[in-house]
Amino acid sequence: MIRTRKRRYYLLLYLAPAAILYAVFMLIPILQSLRYSLFTGRGLVPDEFVGFDNYVKLFTQFPFRDRFINVLKNNFYYFALVMVFQNAFGFVLAILITRKIKGSKQFKTLFFIPTALSAVIVGFIFKLVLNPVWGIFNIALKSLGLEVLIRSWLGDPTIALPVLAIVTAWHNIGIPVIFFTAGIDSISVDLVEASRIDGVSVWGEIRHIIIPILAPIIGIVTILTFVGNFSEFEIVYSMQSVYGNPEYSTDIFGALFYRTTFGSQVNSVNDVGLGATIASVMFIIIFLGVTLIQRFSKRRT
Amino acid sequence: MTHNTIKKITSKTLIYLVLILHSIMIIAPLLLMILSSLKKSRAIFQEPFGLPKPVHWGNFEKLFVQQNYLSYFANSIIVTLFALATIIVFASLASYAIGKYSFKGNAQVYTFFILGLMIPIRLGTINIMQMFITMDLFNKLLALVIVYAAMGIPAGIMILTGFIRDIPDELSDAARIDGCSETGIFIRIIVPLLSPAIVVAAVYNLMPIWNDFWFPLVLINKDQLSTIPLATARLFGKHETDFGLLYAILTAAAIPPIALFVGLSKYFIKGLTSGAVKG
Structure with missing residues (x-):
């Protein structure tokens, strides 16, 4: 009896610090955002209950509805682009790295270097590099005789978001490369040898051996990208300001959430209740997205 | 040479070509950033790709002497x-x-x-900010410590639980029979065996904490309490036209995490893949 009571005491002692810290400063605040989405009020604590009024405002009233539909569209577009530039290309790089070549470890480390940097720093680097007047990128295009390709990379609303997606891919490509190479390295050599003896081509090997075995890892990388992209803020902030310039063409959920909740330098009016509503919508999208991707990648295995 | 070996050589060449091209894409912006940080603003315009001659340390001097950069670092x-x-x-x-x-x-x-791995903590920012204001921790570094500790617990538990499950029970059982206390077992038997995993868990959490911009932006508005990412953004806004200095600001912020990563890359890669590849 004393033993079990003692055991329970130690169990609580061990679990409590982590559980309390994590619940109080992470889990409960996220749930509180869902609650605050039903309230409105001035200042940081919305105290007037309004039911689903904030949601009605966000989904139907000008200008909130327009901003909301715009970030919804932009965020999915951004995610799709990052999936291609970062994860599909990262998959190709992982396949190449694992093809018995010299320096594979060095390439892997090198590709991960940008991932060690803060997203704001990456954003600022490319803001300088892509500057239309004196940015090094356009100067390089000119000196290579490729003047026709010169664009206002950050100022043209039709290409600003793809440029952001490419910068994000540059930043985070180390993650899919590391995950996929680890997955490919875990495939048994015998299986690969046997398939080669059977005359399976490289494409066949990728389609019938690598992709099926990597399906759960592809799922994880997709989930990480989805969660990251739907809460991304830093890259927009540093390259295009909290307004998602030009003409809101790079406005995504993270920026809209920040502007609405905390205001901005130009417009200091903030609406915490509406901000909580945007956070709640982000929560629901992320939850649904993660569940869907998980189900899909499980079905494929 | 047979047809097959020729094919093999061309495919190897192609592989190296793609990998080297991507390496250049990774290195070029960083290299140009470092080179430009060692030039006067005018030289950046005139010879953007040239080596700095002579090397101009003035940008870093401004940053470290006038801007009190080391305190952000601290x-x-x-x-x-x-x-x-x-x-x-x-x-x-x-x-x-x-x-x-x-x-x-x-x-x-x-x-x-583990739920915490799937939900970005920033969705709870409103309540986190309210709590810190009530606790009188707004504009205090302690607020950042608390929020990052909470944020890192899920990944820490994922990595450490995986390792602890692999530690055989015989050791702690034997110690228990010998009359060792529960706390003693944890400190003297479990922690030493766990130390490699502790390094992996620490390194895994290092970058998201060091690099975070969101929470300093929201919780800190005193310049002297800025962390490096926030200080970078503030300095960047303040010196918009001094290009040499801008590149020095970015270089100073980028070098430490890159050096740290290259030094600890073994642990990074282990931590990153420990949850995923195991299953």
Whole structure:
């Protein structure tokens, strides 16, 4: 009896610090955002209950509805682009790295270097590099005789978001490369040898051996990208300001959430209740997205 | 040479070509950033790709002497170290309970913690900010330590529980029979065996904490309390036209994490893949 009571005491002692810290400063605040989405009020604590009024405002009233539909569209577009530039290309790089070549470890480390940097720093680097007047990128295009390709990379609303997606891919490509190479390295050599003896081509090997075995890892990388992209803020902030310039063409959920909740330098009016509503919508999208991707990648295995 | 070897050589060449081209894409912006930081603004325009001649240290002098840059650095180090220490202590205790004590709801407790890996903590920013204002921790580095510790617990528990489950029970059982206390078992037997995993968990959490911009932006508005990412943004806004200085600001912020990563890359890669590839 004393033993079990003692055991329970130690169990609580061990679990409590982590559980309390994590619940109080992470889990409960996220749930509180869902609650605050039903309230409105001035200042940081919305105290007037309004039911689903904030949601009605966000989904139907000008200008909130327009901003909301715009970030919804932009965020999915951004995610799709990052999936291609970062994860599909990262998959190709992982396949190449694992093809018995010299320096594979060095390439892997090198590709991960940008991932060690803060997203704001990456954003600022490319803001300088892509500057239309004196940015090094356009100067390089000119000196290579490729003047026709010169664009206002950050100022043209039709290409600003793809440029952001490419910068994000540059930043985070180390993650899919590391995950996929680890997955490919875990495939048994015998299986690969046997398939080669059977005359399976490289494409066949990728389609019938690598992709099926990597399906759960592809799922994880997709989930990480989805969660990251739907809460991304830093890259927009540093390259295009909290307004998602030009003409809101790079406005995504993270920026809209920040502007609405905390205001901005130009417009200091903030609406915490509406901000909580945007956070709640982000929560629901992320939850649904993660569940869907998980189900899909499980079905494929 | 047979047809096959020629094919093999061309495919190898192609592989190297793609990998080297991507390497150049990775290195070029960083290299140009470093080179430009060592030039006067005018030289950046005139010879953007040339080596700095002579090397101009003026930008870094401005940054370190006039801008008090080392104090931002100190802020980042303090916040990161205290947050990591808290994560390690709290997460290894909890992982020990989850991994070695069989109790009702064990799996649920693990899931409760792991949930945090899927939901970005910034969705709870409103309530976090309110709490820190009530606790009088707004504009204090301690607020960042607390929020990063909370943020790192899920990954810490995921990595450490995986390792603790692999530690055989015989050792602690033998110690228990010898009359060793529960605390003694944890400190003298579990922690030493766990130390490689502790390094992996610490390194895994290092970058997200060191690099975070969101929470300093929201919780800190005193310049002298800025961490490196926030200080970078503030300085960037303040010196918009001094290009040499801008590149120096970015270089100073980028070099430490790159050096740290190259030095610790073994642990990074282990931490990153430990959860995923195991299953």
